[in-house]
Amino acid sequence: MTTAVTIPRHGGTGGRTAVAARARQVVKAYGSGETRVVALDSVDVDIARGQFTAIMGPSGSGKSTLMHCLAGLDTVTSGEIFLDETEITRLKDKKLTQLRRDRIGFIFQAFNLLPTLSAIENITLPMDIAGRKPDAEWLRRVVDTVGLSERLKHRPNELSGGQQQRVAVARALAARPEIIFGDEPTGNLDSRAGAEVLGFLRTSVDELSQTIVMVTHDPVAASYADRVLYLADGRIVDEMLRPTAEAVLDRMKDFDARGRTS
């Protein structure tokens, strides 16, 4: 194993390549024979460092599966996935766990926080688990950025849904991972709280040079990204740079129409 896994990287700023993660000919299939279902069909993708990438697609398109595979949560049937220069598809559970802990951040749609831990404990949890001391200066900056200084001692059930997601964002940022994966992070929020969270993600890319990959089906959410990838039937079918909500919506209507006619 390379030392890259154990030495924390600074998101995007000092990377050797412009690509934070890449997938090569990735296939993910379930079952075999006649019941075989292909979720990812020879996907090639590069995630640019320091960019905000959104993955979109209809239900069952494989967008979540792709994200799970890129994040080392799921195994692939064939193909290779690199995080920076580390090939992760052949890693054992122990190394994968370390990789997720030290180099990746997560924001899920719901149930992001441990109910028994306070906000600040949740934020520092990945570093606590790793036995690392959080960088106090950085931590304060992250907490200030997401505007949680007043609520650090609160338990998750004492926070609103939006606040909970902001804690989750702070947790993802606090460890300075190479890449943050979001699985519909605003899916459970009303539009105002959603906009807030997306704003933070955008800010962290712009000001902190964080790399973010987000799965979403919301065109407004996707409009915060630098680049939108469209998935259908397990393949990347399109891409849009500097999207706006209207453009994304239009493109999706196209897909829908095509989907219905095909």
Place this chain on the structure above:
Amino acid sequence: MSVLKTSLRNFFAHKGRMALSAIAVLLSVAFVSGTLVFTDTMNTTFDKLFASTASDVTVSPKDTDPGDVPQGGRPESFPASLVEQVRKTDGVQAAQGAVVSTGVTVVDAKNKNVGPTSGAPTIAVNWSSNELRSVEMASGHEPRGPTEVVVDGDTAEKHGLKLGDELRTISVVGDFTAKISGIVEFKVTNPGATVVYFDTPVAQRELLGKEGLFTQIAADAKPGVSDDILKANIAASIGGGYTLQTAAESADAGREDVAGFLDVMKYAMLGFAGIAFLVGIFLIVNTFSMLVAQRTREIGLMRAIGSSRKQVNRSVLIEALLLGLFGSVAGVAAGVGLAVGLMKLMSSIGMELSTDDLTVTWTTPAVGLALGIVVTVLAAYIPARRAGKISPMAALRDAGTPADGRAGRIRGGIGLALTAAGAAALVAAARAEEAGPGSLWLGLGVLCSLLGFVVVGPLLAGGVVRALGVVVLRIFGPVGRMAERNALRNPRRTGATAAALMIGLALVAALSVVGSSMVASATDELDRSVGADFIVQSGTGQPIVPQAQAALEKAPGLDHVTEYRWVDATVTDTRGRTTTADLAATEPSYVKDLRRETTAGTLTDAYGKGAMSVGSDYAAEHGVKVGDVLTLAFKGGEKAKLKVAAITADTGQVDKGAMYINVATLAEYVPADRMPQSLLLLASAKDGQETEAYQALKDALAPYPQYKVSNQADYKEQLQDQVGQLLNIVYGLLALAIVVAILGVVNTLALSVVERTREIGLMRAIGLSRRQLRRMIRLESVVIALFGALLGLGLGMGWGTAAQKLLALEGLGVLEIPWPTILTVFIGSAFVGLFAALVPAFRAGRMNVLNAIASE
């Protein structure tokens, strides 16, 4: 879908969880039914034995109990002419005199005791055709003349005896050596007695000291004459002064002899079964509470679509019924297995029981099933009621109903009140002046404090777990912190789980405090009062035969040897009130061997001619003063008028309340052949020769392996070993309760893991390794176990201390808390926690991260 169908589906949907509770029911029921089967089997064995050996009517001297070792070492007897008289009685077909003595010890050529070690007697009898009712000659021939002896096959096998081997029979009459001429096998199961047979004249001479005497007459009736008529006829013929028993009465008497021992065992085991049930109740309550909590939304839905409260309630109870049924049926079956195992165990310590006699009466399954089902259903009642109260709205809510704060306060109030009442009762017990009311207070205190702790446990969980966390968990960093938080998440569940463990450990702690206080008190008293260097006594209650005493007195280096005999007497005070008492007949040197305080008079004077001493309790009760004259009727002797020369203070346990007389005084009133023998001898060495004298005594006693000589240090050690062994047996039985408690911990953890599936998934996703996850669950388990241990040990030490203070009235003056034991149990319970977490932790570790995140 009917209620029954829903219940069945739910029951089988939670097989794993149900299995754990079923094991708890199974264990408890198995213990109950195993005890019943075992005691029934013992009864069958003894019934068969007595039925096979008893003749129609047995005549024996009055007031003798054939099961007891005679005080004088020589059984009561009557002349052969009585046999003739019985034989001539109307209705008697045959009458045979028998010689039976249990006052013997039989050793092989290497001076090894071939008698049983189980507490069963060694019996020496004369050979007669009557014996063939219960035995058959397996090899060799019957004993003929003074050089031959026959032994039973079980004994021969156990000690490797063959035809031609020498056996020495030791009795008060003297030592007698004969060669084995035959070995007999019992036709029924012989539960453990060693039996030797002699030719009739030999038996009379060597066991009774004189030919022509018998200890029993076995009479058989002519056809058509009932046992009762025969008994009446014989009674009319030989007059009073004898005990007559029909075959049925003999069997009853024999059964009564063993019944005492059986009952003690039975009630002890049923007691432990009760504890197991109690612990099992916690497990069942917890299981159903968790199932109901888990199913809140489902039950809410059922209510929303029209199920009545009653139906929901009933569906839970039906599940409990099924659980009770399965557990009990398996428990009864396991109980039979347990009984067989117990029989094997008993045979390893010398009590032979044959599985041929295995007796399962209809009461065993009936009691087992009824107990198992009733207890299970009752335990499930509270969770069932709670299920019935779930509102249809629960179907729409995300999580379970929020905790009711008021209930917590009420609970705390009740718990604290109970605990306070328990503590007050325990203090009352500790301060009690009399044992009777004191033990009532103790019982009440134990009950109230236990209930109080159970009720208040969930409220204590917060503080105690946090305190434990500071000590135990902090070194494990964030994983430890999460374990602590998880243990605190549902205090009621943690409390109930820990309470199950608490009960078993409280009993362990209480008993170990009492046990070590017993040893400490006895040791303390020995140090203070015993002046003798050595004590000689038999392990089987055999009196010390004169030839052994003579051999012992010849040992070099001894200063003096003191006899100590018990004699039964009826004591009449100056106002004519009578009491029966065991008098201690001993020698003047005894004052040096055992230092005793007197409240009046001088103890040395009590050993003078026509003098005696009484204890202060007796003196106070009967208004006896020094100089008063008491009338004593000695058993087997004459009446005596003795002057009270001293009154001993009744403190301490050794010889408490004893009345002393000189052996020489006793000999004036009791003929030599009726004199009770010494039950123990005390000896002191000349100054500086203790070691040599000890060895010399051991050497002198080598031909008499039934006796054991100990110096003070060894005696203390034996005392400690005895108490230790007793405690170990009790701990072994309590282990059952602890096993059930462990099942409870496993159950709670397993469910917690299921409930926290998403959390576990999240933690794994953000980088918690499998090893850390498993450690977190193990630590949670350890902390629950330690919480239970802390409560249990604290409670138990309180109980033990109160019991010791109460028993101080009986001479248990020294309180000793066995800290090493307590600490070992505390640390041991941490391992119990680790053990309980094995499977749940393994399963949590194996969880697929993605599925865990995705799960509802």
